Amino acid sequence: REREREREREKAMVVRVCTQKPLTNAASARKPRTLAAAANRKGCKAPRASGRSTTCSSSLKRRGESGDAKKISSSYSSTWRSHRSRASENVRAKAAAEAVADGEPELTPVKLVPFVFSVSIGLIINFLIPRPDGITKQAWQLLSIFVTTVAGLVVGPLPVGAWAFAGVTTAIATKTLTFAAAFSAFSLDVIWLVVNAFFLAKGFVKSGLGDRVATYFVKMFGSSSLGLSYGLTVSEGILSPSMPSSTARCGGIYLPIIVSLAKQAGSLPGKTANKLGSFLAQAQLQTTAHLSNISLTGAAQNTLGLVLAANLGYAVSNPWITWFKAGIVPGLAGLALTPFIVYKLMPPEIKETPDAPKVAAKRIEEMGPLKKIEWMVAVTMILTMILWIVGDKIGIGGATAAMVGITMQMLGGVLTWSDLLGERGAWDTLIWFAVLVAMSAQLKEFGLISVLSAKVNGALTAMSLGWPSVFILLHVAYFLLHYLFASQTAQLAALGAAFMATMIGAGTPPILAALTIPFHTNLFGGMTHYASGQSAVFFGSGYYDMPTTFKVGGIVGVANLLIWGIVGGFWWKIIGLY
Numbered sequence: 421r422e423r424e425r426e427r428e429r430e431k432a433m434v435v436r437v438c439t440q441k442p443l444t445n446a447a448s449a450r451k452p453r454t455l456a457a458a459a460n461r462k463g464c465k466a467p468r469a470s471g472r473s474t475t476c477s478s479s480l481k482r483r484g485e486s487g488d489a490k491k492i493s494s495s496y497s498s499t500w501r502s503h504r505s506r507a508s509e510n511v512r513a514k515a516a517a518e519a520v521a522d523g524e525p526e527l528t529p530v531k532l533v534p535f536v537f538s539v540s541i542g543l544i545i546n547f548l549i550p551r552p553d554g555i556t557k558q559a560w561q562l563l564s565i566f567v568t569t570v571a572g573l574v575v576g577p578l579p580v581g582a583w584a585f586a587g588v589t590t591a592i593a594t595k596t597l598t599f600a601a602a603f604s605a606f607s608l609d610v611i612w613l614v615v616n617a618f619f620l621a622k623g624f625v626k627s628g629l630g631d632r633v634a635t636y637f638v639k640m641f642g643s644s645s646l647g648l649s650y651g652l653t654v655s656e657g658i659l660s661p662s663m664p665s666s667t668a669r670c671g672g673i674y675l676p677i678i679v680s681l682a683k684q685a686g687s688l689p690g691k692t693a694n695k696l697g698s699f700l701a702q703a704q705l706q707t708t709a710h711l712s713n714i715s716l717t718g719a720a721q722n723t724l725g726l727v728l729a730a731n732l733g734y735a736v737s738n739p740w741i742t743w744f745k746a747g748i749v750p751g752l753a754g755l756a757l758t759p760f761i762v763y764k765l766m767p768p769e770i771k772e773t774p775d776a777p778k779v780a781a782k783r784i785e786e787m788g789p790l791k792k793i794e795w796m797v798a799v800t801m802i803l804t805m806i807l808w809i810v811g812d813k814i815g816i817g818g819a820t821a822a823m824v825g826i827t828m829q830m831l832g833g834v835l836t837w838s839d840l841l842g843e844r845g846a847w848d849t850l851i852w853f854a855v856l857v858a859m860s861a862q863l864k865e866f867g868l869i870s871v872l873s874a875k876v877n878g879a880l881t882a883m884s885l886g887w888p889s890v891f892i893l894l895h896v897a898y899f900l901l902h903y904l905f906a907s908q909t910a911q912l913a914a915l916g917a918a919f920m921a922t923m924i925g926a927g928t929p930p931i932l933a934a935l936t937i938p939f940h941t942n943l944f945g946g947m948t949h950y951a952s953g954q955s956a957v958f959f960g961s962g963y964y965d966m967p968t969t970f971k972v973g974g975i976v977g978v979a980n981l982l983i984w985g986i987v988g989g990f991w992w993k994i995i996g997l998y
Contacts, residue, residue, distance in 0.1 A: 535577035542568030552871065559866035561596050566859045566904070573852070573949070574966050580949075584852035588859070597862060605858035606850070609819045610667065610907065614853060614953045616822035617671020618846035618960065620804070622839055623829045624676035627797040631680045632787055638681065638780035645696055645768045648681065649703040649759040656708065657755070661715040665818045666708050666945070667953030668808050672801070672822065674704050675957055682963070685770055689962030697963040699768040703759045705946040705958045706976045710754035712942040713984075716743040721909040725938025728917045734930035745995060746935050750988035754980060761979055765972050766964075796832045800825045845960040856906035856950045863904065864914045872901070873915050877922040887927035892985075894919050895940055899981060906950040912941045929998045939988075943980040947973035 546564035551557065569587030573580055591597040605611055624630040641651030656669060682688070682697030689697070712719035716726075716739055726736050726743075736742050790798070807821030816824075829835045840846075863869055876897050880890050898911075898919055905911040916937050923933040945952035949959035949969045959969060992998060 531577045534572065534575035537575055538568050538572035538577055541571050552875070554871045555868055556866060558596060559863065559868040561594065562591065562859065562862060562866060563868060565591050565594075565596060566856075566863065569856070569859070570903070570948075570950075574970055576966060579848075580966070581848040581851040584855040588855045591859065597859075601862055602858055603854070605854040605861065608854070608857065609817045610909075610953050611850065611854050611857065612819040613665065613667050613817075613822060614671060614956050614960075615846045615850050616819055616826060617667065617675065617957050618843050618849070619826045619835065619840055620672045620801070620822060621676040621679065622843055623797050623826070623834050624801070625679060626839065627793045627834055628791065629794040629797045630676040631684070632784075632790075632794065633677055633680065635684070635780045635783050635787070637677065638684070639777050639784065642776035642780055643774055644772050645699060645770055646759060646763050649700060649707075649763070652677065652700070652704055653707045653711070653755055653759060656704070657711050657714070660711045660718045665808055665953075666712050666719050666942075667957060668818050668822070670704065670708055670954035671957035672804065672808075675701075675961060678704060679961065687770070687963075693963045694766070695769045697961075698968070699762065699766050701958045701961055701963045702766055702946075702968075702972055703762040705955060706762055706972075706980075707755055707758045708954055709943045709945050709980060710751045710758065712945070713747045713754075713939050714744065714751040715747070716740045719908075719942055721912050721941055722938050724909065724912055725916060725941065726934060728912070728937075729920060729930070729934030732917060732921055732924070732930075734920075734924070734934055736931060736934055742931075743935065746988075746992060746997065747939065749991040750984045753987045754983045757979070757983060758976065761976060762972065765975060766968070793834055796834050797829065800828045800832075800834075803828070845962060849956050849960040853906065853950060853956045857910070860904065860906045860910060864910070869901075869904070869914050870918070873918045877918060880922065881926070885926070887923070890926035891923055891928050891933075891936075894923055895936070895981065895985075898937070898940055899944055899977065902944045902947065902951060908941050908945055908952050912938060916941070932992060932997045935997070936984075936988075939984060940981075943984060944977050947977040 542564040545567055546561055551560045565587060568590075569584060572578070572583040572587070577583060578586065588597075588602050592599055592602050621630075637648060637651055637655075641647040652674060656674060659669060659673070660666075678697065678700045681700060682693075682695070685696040686692060687695035687697040712722070716722050722743070723739075726739055729736060804821050804825035807816050807824060808818055811817060811821050826835065826840075830837070876894075880893055885893070898915065901915065902908075902911055905914075920933045920937055924930050946955050947970075949955055949966065951973070955969075955973075964972075
């Protein structure tokens with residue numbers, strides 16, 4: 421009986437060692453493995469996941485002697501004590517090793533030189549340049565913050581969204597803007613149209629429909645990169661009269677196609693962007709300006725220009741035909757020259773692809789008929805386009821139409837909420853574009869824009885120049901002032917009537933002034949990344965950086981003025997506008 425009781429005690433001791441609960445500290449990952457290994461070496465089974473203990477009776481039966489059982493118990497106990505005594509030392513040693521091997525988390529501070537440059541410009545404007553009469557201290561301070569923000573977006577002390585966030589934080593913290601005013605643009609239709617364009621592009625690419633459409637374009641125009649650009653331009657020219665939102669056209673239709681074309685060529689945002697994607701994106705952005713000018717319904721702000729002229733007492737008769745007749749010749753000249761100009765400024769690495777159309781034709785055969793997911797995207801995109809075309813008549817804005825299409829794609833399973841959350845470019849664009857639009861709008865509210873335009877007009881009037889000189893100088897000033905605006909429509913609404921009135925007062929034919937100001941408003945849509953909704957969309961794709969945006973945008977903007985000034989000037993003389 422004594423021997424039996426001794427064996428029961430030894431059995432219970434071994435079972436306790438085999439069924440120890442795992443620890444919760446940093447050493448727990450090692451202890452259970454060590455105990456399980458020791459148990460296995462002694463013939464025990466490890467504890468089950470359910471927590472129910474397993475006995476080591478089989479081991480005891482095989483061993484049969486109390487001495488062996490005591491050795492087992494002693495082995496487990498010593499293993500447990502050794503791990504327990506070394507737990508804290510192991511944790512500290514492991515942390516030290518990881519710190520040496522991996523290093524501390526890297527800091528990513530602001531880039532000092534761009535930061536000093538950007539901030540210095542704002543400080544010089546605010547404290548060293550005399551504030552003109554008629555401009556309040558608050559307006560002047562906001563101008564300095566706005567210029568600092570734009571300068572930082574160019575030289576890049578922080579990522580674009582982060583720097584815009586810092587700029588609006590400064591405006592609020594210095595009580596230059598109220599919180600509500602600083603974030604007022606987040607409710608604008610055009611802001612969300614830009615964001616929604618990214619989401620539509622996601623569905624277009626994810627479904628494979630974008631790849632299919634891109635392959636058709638390669639088949640028809642793919643013998644060269646320049647040919648692809650002209651093919652995209654022609655197709656947008658067909659759509660533009662029925663889609664008055666240039667942002668919707670670029671973001672909802674052409675950005676997905678360009679992304680698909682670039683990916684087929686192995687051109688992705690970053691190191692391989694210059695293979696094809698950067699050229700196609702910039703060329704499409706710049707040609708959109710001319711397409712918006714050819715027809716009255718080519719851009720949403722076109723009719724606003726005619727309304728401003730009518731309010732001055734100079735209504736344009738038969739507006740659609742008059743607009744088309746004035747814009748068709750310089751517009752076609754711009755469409756012919758602009759892709760070539762961008763091609764020279766940003767030559768793609770892939771220039772000639774003579775075998776591409778044959779390869780594309782073979783690939784189209786391999787693709788087979790449209791898949792279910794492609795049909796779903798096609799149907800939702802057609803519905804969205806219809807709403808864009810007739811939305812004004814039924815009271816549905818461009819952003820709302822896009823949201824309808826996105827919602828349908830989510831209901832059908834094409835897009836998920838994770839897809840939308842993963843579109844970092846969309847959310848980044850939402851931040852910086854809304855911040856700049858809000859600041860620009862507040863500059864107008866504070867009266868700074870009207871004071872500056874009045875001073876420009878007064879100086880020109882005092883010079884007693886002929887109307888052609890006033891006409892040219894005002895258009896140059898109108899071009900340069902767009903660097904202060906984050907919206908084409910906003911600039912036209914703020915300055916259009918004043919500039920028209922000054923031109924007409926100097927002797928410019930009223931219809932010429934009424935048409936050329938809205939023409940000009942479309943031409944600088946690609947001069948900065950915030951110049952228009954479509955510019956924000958293409959920049960958000962990541963295929964070109966900020967310096968490229970300002971360089972190419974500025975050069976092409978000047979080229980647009982020359983094309984419309986020279987070719988348009990001769991054409992307008994022929995049709996009798998002056």
